[in-house]
Amino acid sequence: MHEKKFDIIIIGGGILGVSLGYFLTLNSDANIVILEREKNVSSHTSSRNTGKVHAPFLYDPIKKKIFARISFLGYTMWETYSKSKRISFKQDGVLEIAKEEKDIEVLKKYIEWGIKNGLEEKDIHFLNYQETRAIEPNIICHGSIYCKRDASVNYGLLTTTLKNDYLLAGGKLLNLHEVIGIKNKNDNCVIEIVTKDREKKIITSKYVINTAGGHSLDIAHQLEIGLEFFDLHFRGEYWKAPEEYAKLTSHSIYSVPKRLNFPFLDPHWIIKADGHCEIGPNAVPVFGPYSYHLLDNLKNFLPKTREIFLKKGLWSLFYNREFVSLLTHEIAGSFSKRIMIQRVKQFLPALDPKKFTTRGTSGIRSLIINDKGNFIPDTLLLKNSISLNILNYNSPGATGALPLSAMIVHELINDKLINKVTQPNQLWNIEDIYSKIKF
Numbered sequence: 001m002h003e004k005k006f007d008i009i010i011i012g013g014g015i016l017g018v019s020l021g022y023f024l025t026l027n028s029d030a031n032i033v034i035l036e037r038e039k040n041v042s043s044h045t046s047s048r049n050t051g052k053v054h055a056p057f058l059y060d061p062i063k064k065k066i067f068a069r070i071s072f073l074g075y076t077m078w079e080t081y082s083k084s085k086r087i088s089f090k091q092d093g094v095l096e097i098a099k100e101e102k103d104i105e106v107l108k109k110y111i112e113w114g115i116k117n118g119l120e121e122k123d124i125h126f127l128n129y130q131e132t133r134a135i136e137p138n139i140i141c142h143g144s145i146y147c148k149r150d151a152s153v154n155y156g157l158l159t160t161t162l163k164n165d166y167l168l169a170g171g172k173l174l175n176l177h178e179v180i181g182i183k184n185k186n187d188n189c190v191i192e193i194v195t196k197d198r199e200k201k202i203i204t205s206k207y208v209i210n211t212a213g214g215h216s217l218d219i220a221h222q223l224e225i226g227l228e229f230f231d232l233h234f235r236g237e238y239w240k241a242p243e244e245y246a247k248l249t250s251h252s253i254y255s256v257p258k259r260l261n262f263p264f265l266d267p268h269w270i271i272k273a274d275g276h277c278e279i280g281p282n283a284v285p286v287f288g289p290y291s292y293h294l295l296d297n298l299k300n301f302l303p304k305t306r307e308i309f310l311k312k313g314l315w316s317l318f319y320n321r322e323f324v325s326l327l328t329h330e331i332a333g334s335f336s337k338r339i340m341i342q343r344v345k346q347f348l349p350a351l352d353p354k355k356f357t358t359r360g361t362s363g364i365r366s367l368i369i370n371d372k373g374n375f376i377p378d379t380l381l382l383k384n385s386i387s388l389n390i391l392n393y394n395s396p397g398a399t400g401a402l403p404l405s406a407m408i409v410h411e412l413i414n415d416k417l418i419n420k421v422t423q424p425n426q427l428w429n430i431e432d433i434y435s436k437i438k439f
């Protein structure tokens with residue numbers, strides 16, 4: 001078995017791991033490696049999402065304060081980065097509509113949250129029914145919010161481009177290297193890896209950053225961190241709209257969620273960065289973070305079911321009335337393409353479900369639940385002396401990956417875990433980003 005030593009190991013080459021690598025190489029002299037189990041970076045959620053640079057009006061400034069701040073800062077950062085690389089950043093704005101009269105109150109609250117989270121009044125407006133119809137004549141609703149500070153991008157492409165910058169700045173990437181074990185030995189992190197050829201390796205480091213997406217909780221548990229948490233996985237599927245619907249709206253349309261605590265259950269009408277339209281995502285419960293297909297899902301059936309039976313806290317989830325009703329009503333409906341399209345048809349009546357014949361991509365959300373059976377609303381940054389574990393990093397995680405990474409690198413420098421060495425001609429100053437986050 002070979003043994004190698006690094007200052008910092010990043011587990012996972014999704015948008016977050018790669019963004020961290022980018023800021024670390026540009027701002028420190030640390031010897032860094034990203035370990036990625038797949039052949040390419042961004043093979044999972046970071047390429048399998050809606051592709052929106054989300055405006056922060058959907059995030060409660062208290063319960064989701066990290067997501068709210070990083071979503072606000074992410075917009076300008078992705079805009080700057082995309083321009084510097086001549087990659088499309090389509091500032092196309094978004095409409096959030098009230099399907100029912102009672103949703104108007106929610107829209108008003110969203111406007112308050114948006115302003116608290118940094119939006120200016122010129123960026124976000126309430127539109128009544130007539131005003132909404134004036135810009136979107138095919139939409140039926142009771143009113144809407146129009147936010148122009150919202151954009152469409154290709155996060156897979158952005159991650160790959162950032163990865164190239166990271167490699168140019170001296171960072172290392174080991175693809176097809178899967179972490180299968182991790183432990184703390186005399187305040188060093190000892191990581192066991194298996195390569196594609198089934199070769200086993202040991203790599204050690206002073207510090208590890210766990211950005212393994214749907215596997216991050218499993219890795220944290222091996223470090224005895226976050227043992228009170230459990231995760232559940234939901235596959236979000238999309239259906240491509242036929243060409244004839246391309247001009248049906250000029251904006252992506254989201255609706256006030258039926259259940260405010262579970263916004264991921266309501267599908268949207270999406271105009272993607274390349275101009276084609278999709279409906280989605282839904283939320284189909286699956287057994288693992290890579291359960292895109294039946295066989296992958298079945299592989300995870302036994303381990304996940306065992307975990308459910310053994311984990312005490314999970315049982316409290318089934319005493320949680322809202323969750324049980326969610327499971328029986330909303331999630332059960334997620335299995336049906338027809339029900340998903342009908343939900344969007346409520347506000348876009350011109351749609352004919354029979355015309356949706358092509359699947360779009362699908363991406364898996366891994367949601368963290370605590371030992372009381374409650375879903376955790378914000379991302380969790382759990383540390384010990386040798387590791388930082390980023391858990392529950394769901395939407396708007398892609399939007400927030402750059403600012404969150406700049407903040408973390410600044411903190412590692414402040415904590416003297418790495419030395420600050422700044423490479424010239426950078427797009428951002430990390431102190432500046434840090435001072436704007438202020439959690």
Ligand SMILES: Cc1cc2nc3c(=O)[nH]c(=O)nc-3n(C[C@H](O)[C@H](O)[C@H](O)COP(=O)(O)OP(=O)(O)OC[C@H]3O[C@@H](n4cnc5c(N)ncnc54)[C@H](O)[C@@H]3O)c2cc1C
Nearest residue numbers: 012014015016037046049050051052179213236397398399
């Ligand atoms: C359906 C859907 C729609 C979304 N839409 C949006 C959106 O419009 N806008 C937005 O901002 N956010 C959106 N999100 C959220 C966003 O995509 C995620 O927050 C973000 O991609 C998470 O990035 P990540 O790097 O943490 O995880 P990932 O992209 O999952 O990356 C983790 C990486 O770790 C690797 N890995 C895992 N285990 C190991 C191991 N043991 N060893 C080595 N490597 C390992 C994986 O292969 C993977 O490449 C959406 C999410 C979903 C599911």
